[in-house]
Amino acid sequence: MKFATKAIRDGQQPDPTTGSVIVPIYQTANFVFEGVGQPHAYEYSRSANPTRTALEQCLASLEEARFGLAFSSGMAAEDAVLSILRPGDHVVASENLYGGTFRLFEQVWRPRQVSFTYVAGSDPQAFAKAITSCTRLVWVETPANPLLQLVDLRAVAQASRAAGVPLVVDNTFASPFFQRPLTLGASIVVHSTTKYVSGHSDVIGGAVLTSDEKLHEAIKFYQNAVGAVPGPQDCWLTLRGLKTLAVRMKQHEQNALAVAKFLTQQPKVREVIYPGLASHPQHELARSQMDGFGAIVTFRLDGGRADVSRFVKKLKVFLFAESLGGVESLACHPATMSHATMTPEERQRIGITEGTVRLSVGIEDVADLIEDLGQALDPLSR
Numbered sequence: 001m002k003f004a005t006k007a008i009r010d011g012q013q014p015d016p017t018t019g020s021v022i023v024p025i026y027q028t029a030n031f032v033f034e035g036v037g038q039p040h041a042y043e044y045s046r047s048a049n050p051t052r053t054a055l056e057q058c059l060a061s062l063e064e065a066r067f068g069l070a071f072s073s074g075m076a077a078e079d080a081v082l083s084i085l086r087p088g089d090h091v092v093a094s095e096n097l098y099g100g101t102f103r104l105f106e107q108v109w110r111p112r113q114v115s116f117t118y119v120a121g122s123d124p125q126a127f128a129k130a131i132t133s134c135t136r137l138v139w140v141e142t143p144a145n146p147l148l149q150l151v152d153l154r155a156v157a158q159a160s161r162a163a164g165v166p167l168v169v170d171n172t173f174a175s176p177f178f179q180r181p182l183t184l185g186a187s188i189v190v191h192s193t194t195k196y197v198s199g200h201s202d203v204i205g206g207a208v209l210t211s212d213e214k215l216h217e218a219i220k221f222y223q224n225a226v227g228a229v230p231g232p233q234d235c236w237l238t239l240r241g242l243k244t245l246a247v248r249m250k251q252h253e254q255n256a257l258a259v260a261k262f263l264t265q266q267p268k269v270r271e272v273i274y275p276g277l278a279s280h281p282q283h284e285l286a287r288s289q290m291d292g293f294g295a296i297v298t299f300r301l302d303g304g305r306a307d308v309s310r311f312v313k314k315l316k317v318f319l320f321a322e323s324l325g326g327v328e329s330l331a332c333h334p335a336t337m338s339h340a341t342m343t344p345e346e347r348q349r350i351g352i353t354e355g356t357v358r359l360s361v362g363i364e365d366v367a368d369l370i371e372d373l374g375q376a377l378d379p380l381s382r
């Protein structure tokens with residue numbers, strides 16, 4: 001079956017007892033046993049719950065994985081992957097990562113004697129060079145936040161595999177509709193399902209997908225032992241969002257491309273960063289490893305913080321907020337929001353200037369989006 005069909009049907013058979021077309025919200029903590037030593041398929045909802053199973057199976061299918069695990073947040077999913085590490089282990093990671101991932105590495109796992117080496121994501125050779133005999137994971141995010149740098153997944157997967165180290169890919173920005181890292185050689189995919197997968201900015205969640213049974217069993221053990229599991233209602237909301245992932249992503253991308261092209265023509269805009277533009281330095285790589293370019297558009301306003309402040313105050317359709325991937329369009333200022341915990345020097349080094357603005361382009365009528373950006377960029381309008 002094709003992607004859009006799988007998103008609607010996989011893991012979601014009509015309910016066997018009632019025929020309910022939609023997987024019910026099994027709002028229960030526990031399940032009766034038939035007798036001593038005879039549990040039903042389910043025992044206790046931390047270990048497994050039917051609504052969660054439906055979500056896990058559907059996500060695994062969309063990422064072309066054998067196994068799926070759902071978590072209460074993207075961060076909980078990432079932490080569960082890191083749980084396979086022991087003191088003395090080493091991770092090679094691309095340097096452009098979601099801020100929360102960096103915090104989890106540096107402030108939670110480094111104090112537990114796990115070490116991290118960061119390399120330029122654009123240089124596959126750098127990953128091979130940084131791998132040591134202690135390296136247990138290679139970790140990348142592509143496209144990365146907020147400057148949309150890409151990692152060559154085939155090349156980095158090959159280098160990782162040659163060293164016998166699993167490659168983990170944070171696939172949140174592309175969603176499985178536009179990129180399926182396991183088919184390019186990665187071993188594990190992680191998602192913040194809070195973003196495109198659920199798609200409506202109304203639920204926090206995460207997922208881990210893999211076809212490696214040993215890795216799956218280890219991460220599943222941790223999921224049950226620690227218990228950062230999503231409740232059935234959250235799983236249901238995520239499943240409901242997932243059903244429209246294909247149509248949403250197509251519209252997101254169509255709108256994002258139109259917005260990116262519009263911005264390139266604006267005198268107040270210095271640079272537009274979007275993998276779908278031929279001007280993106282990794283446009284060809286995006287074409288070769290993705291089925292589309294996503295809907296995050298970053299641009300540099302001609303000016304500093306005061307100009308960004310004036311711009312966002314004038315926006316009427318775009319909301320000034322963190323996060324991304326919902327149906328509504330958002331604008332955010334990475335220097336004071338997602339990357340505020342970095343020092344100005346660190347931000348400068350990775351290219352996040354005061355004038356950098358990140359848009360999560362939604363699926364409203366694109367004419368309204370363009371009109372809104374146009375009036376907010378017009379120095380004469382107020």
Ligand SMILES: *Cc1c(COP(=O)(O)O)cnc(C)c1O
Nearest residue numbers: 073074075098170172192194205
């Ligand atoms: C949001 C996000 C996360 C964290 O997910 P939560 O659901 O907020 O815990 C991880 N990686 C990326 C790329 C994200 O955008």
